[in-house]
Amino acid sequence: MSVSSLSPSPTEGLSSARFEQHLSQRSYLPAWWLEAKAAAWNQFNTLPSPARTDETWRFSNLNTLDLEGFELPEDASQHIPNLSAFPHAAEIIFSNRQLVARSAVPSDLLAKGVIFAPLDEALRSHGDLVREYFQKLPANLGSEKFVALNTAFTGSGAFLFVPKGVEIAEPFVVQHTLSGANKATFPHTIVILGDNAKATLVEFFVSADNGRHLASGVNDLHAGPGSQLVYVGAQNWSRDTLAFQTNSIVVERDAKVLSLNVHLGGRQARHESHSRLLGPGAHSEMLAVTVANGAQEFDQRTLQTHVSPNTTSNLLYKNALLDTAKTIFSGLIVVEPDAQKTDAYQKNRNLMLSDDAEANSLPGLEIQANDVKCSHGSTSSRIEPEQEFYLQSRGIKPQAAKQMLVFAFFEEVLNKLENEDLHTALRTLIESKFKK
């Protein structure tokens, strides 16, 4: 069943009636927001479902994009996994779309004008700011229909604004938890860094049970001139989750963004990330690690758009594939005519731990300027038997040895995180997948 045959039932699932109800429950929010939601609901219903002929969905399994039966959860779950066992500035936790926990933003940060709030709250307190950045430059990588669905139903997510010159070492944490059968969530997080600001936001997406789940998340990440943003998105949805996540990364003059996505869960998880380098000196470091096992499918689509001269981007996506898992990496570097002296790199590395796994890689370049340095490439490798034997010859059990070598493979990516505690927390999260 395809998306267009979404249940028309007026009382069930993600129906028009349910959408009207969702909207009416939010009448306290700004009119522009409600209008944007209504427009998005229309868009969702009019946009075609991904088709075989769509280049942006090449290699993806389209038969399993079934939204039938999913509904908005009613109640928060009792069980909230603790994922933020590292020092952090503040935390916002959603369970089944409801705000269930929130730590206070330190008063010195509040005094400096830092805003860290649930999106709904920010819409009321700082509506104009949210409006300015909400989907200002949306990613255009094929999931427009699911982004529209996100806008229509979004009700959870965070808004982080760090004013000019404010530097915050400890990460902000946002957590989305989903539980129950056939439940759906649509998180939308917006991060805005003012000139020369510095901050880290870590977002966790996890299922609290094995239920059939749907998640379609969107991020707007905006790094103002000279700012430094680290964004980490780590998902560990249930094994029966259909997940979409779309990141829009906007990097202004001399700003640096490091985005790292960790993909563990889901039955089928698609991730799109679009970096736009808008001002000279802008840099985007696009990183991902994926552990794909069982029959999981991870579908990653990226775009590095160099708009201004003297901009740099570096993409490194690493997948470890086990069992009959499947990954798709499709990345494009676009260098616009003005973007002379661009340095752009794109690497997809796959570690094949099974002969039955399938890694697809579609790297691409589109260069419209003449003085640029660009390279792309993909590699597939296996565990080096000599390394495996070396570890085992020290008494390390085969499974543990294999796991160490998978982590060794990821280390080149995880190493780029300067925050040691965060690094450790992510390692622990990744390890949990091997323990199952």
Added chain:
Amino acid sequence: MSSLEIRDLHVALADSPEKPIVKGLTLTIKTGEVHAIMGPNGTGKSTLSKAIAGHPDYVITSGDVLIDGKSILEMEPDERARAGLFLAFQYPSEIPGVSIANFLRAAVQARMAEGEELDASGYYKRLYSKMDLLKIDRKFTSRSVNEGFSGGEKKRCEILQMAMLEPSFSLMDETDSGLDIDALKIVAEGVNAMRGEKLGVLLITHYQRLLDYIVPDFVHVMYDGRIVKSGDKNLALELEAKGYDWVKTELAAV
């Protein structure tokens, strides 16, 4: 007292089992003893040690290897290691992305009972004291295993691992090669410090020089996949003076 018994061992490459490399080698090493094996290049010394450790490139076509009377040939390499075997590699692997500290911790942890927690501060204390003894900079703990190590650093790191894992039997494959004179002394001191009732050593070497520092109880000459001559430490001196041709002519005369 424990024993490592190699009984009429025949080893070939797993890919071509019809072509033997080790051709009927018999040797018993008891804890407390140091045996040296010397022999020309390509005679099967590394093949012997790797096959005993369970390297998948090799098959044992006949014969047996036993620890305290129990065959270890059915064991996986990691089980053999936990049973007390250690191989100091002639060419240790580089493992980028795995730090020495994590690697050794995993190896130590693998030897603990299920559910037993590693005392992290005790572990580091022990690790640092062994490193100090072997004059390895403590900063090495955060470096990737053997990655970018000089030849001598790799060999010292093998000895560090041996010191941490306290095997009953250590097969040391040319641990002296690549070491400068000072490093050779440090490594020899390290091995001598571990020498005793609880450790049996098989030293594979080309150089009499090492045996001046680690004085062996027995010296064996390996030639074409077999031990062809055994004696005490004086055999090594004789070999140094006369070369392998002497062994060859002796063999031909038999």
